[in-house]
Amino acid sequence: MAKIIPRPQLSLLEQLYFVEVFKGMALTIKHAVRSLAKPETIPVLNYPEVQPELPAEHRSEHRLMKRADGTSRCVACYMCQTACPARCITIVAEESPDGDIEKRPATFDIDWLLCVFCGLCVEACPCDAIRMDTGKAILVEDSRDAFIANKDRLMDWSPADYPAEDIISQEAPGGLLNEQALAAMQGGMFSAGDVADVADKETC
């Protein structure tokens, strides 16, 4: 339903300007007192000293997930490279020594200067091998070449930085579930997704 908003006539007091301007001043003082008495309620950080807490969903730098033995979960299927609208991912595949898995990436490069951080690669990955939850949102490097992250750099992360509920991260070497996952691998379940099955979580 449409409704025409009437234009209210100001009362004499309001037309005097001084009354309303002091009411406005009262609001300003209220906010000033609030920011002094309860600084935690204002959404302002002392920025360089205090870094913002990014939620886990925040799309930041990529990382490649690892299996229990430290190899990459990536099977070089080129899904992320195809999905990428900025064409910033370059994968070169090679044969995997493991009989159950056909391929693995020989190189896996992401050019962060081209990346638009849209998250389509994470969405496309069928193996949960690439994630964007490192929380590193500020990229500063000395040269253009340094912005191209290779496979080693993408896999250089520690499970200690991720929550205990994150099963796949904790299966990596040094993680809480690493021993369990290694035992499962020796029991014939190669992929970490099988271990996730054991843990009754989502599969690869």
Added chain:
Amino acid sequence: MDLVQTEIPEGFTRSAGGGHTEEYYLNMGPQHPSTHGVLRLMVRLDGETVKEIVPHIGYIHRSIEKMAESQSLIQNIHLTDRLDYLSCHMTNLGLCLAIEQGADVGVPERAEYIRIIVCELQRIQSHLLWWGCFAMDLGALTAFLYGFDEREKITDLFEELCGARLTMNYFRPGGCVSDLPNEFIPRILKICEHMKTTLDEYDNLVSKNMIIRERTQGVGILSKERALSHGCTGPVARASGINYDVRKDEPYGIYNRFDFDVPLGATGDCYDRYTVRIEEMRQSIRILEQACKDLPDGDFRSKEKPNYKIPKDEHSFSSVETARGNFSTYVVSDGGKTPYRIKYRSPNFSHIGAINDMASGYKLADLVTVLATLDPVIPDIDR
């Protein structure tokens, strides 16, 4: 040296000079703070009175429509984020609706509700930013900070929802990328409750201020006829008294299930455009409360199709109501993975065209007021 310019610059109807004082041309922008981006307005002035305005656009043209032809339909969604970046969920939705229509994809019930909730949150967020910038353009910096204070709460919600604060890339054909996180609905309702009181407080702060009333009432009047002939939509058209809202007149999604009013202005001046937007925020809160109450369980994305292709020679069209007006998407397919052509119709382009009608005859400072109440987003004009 001859200081008098004899030839008429492109776009102007007559040359400067001939009045009782000497007229002159002035460039406002492209780097002027009140143009909210890189918009160049060339104005013909008589003293301080604006005689004629010729907007020059295209300073940040990124050829998004041409780029769209080389990318698949899904890859195009992130490009729509970069059109109207303050209502990017709505522009995402526009493209997704067009793809759904062409590729014949259904949307689950829950996803429809999530779309409404997210779009209306974004409308409030966009209008809050406009409210802050409007007051700042008129010289009240404090309101700018208050507007951003409230906006920050909604931006934090979006960050948790889809992982970004500005370029959301959240909707997909057939639903959304992810489900709502835990405790999302109670937090939205809390924001709605909080907004109801603070909105009145903030509205009074600005609208009862005599200086702002003097500077906006009767300034920048756009008549109903001129608004129609320029193709104005959204709050600008509604302030001129045109009862047109895509959500009411051609309801997309499930907007026909919700009860909300379309606020209209009587005169079409700057003050009407202000009150219409403030009232729209209140109506958005109403829609949010209804949608949060009825939100069903179920899938957040339909699983019926693995990839999206529009059949050959199929034309699909959608229009959505962004925070600025009617945003339309027209997709032509040649049957391949990528679209043959995508055309976007942005509301801001029409609004900038109407600026000469609104601001000529007033003072130069009133041009700033008119620009502020138009709420233009320049990347949406230039694309």
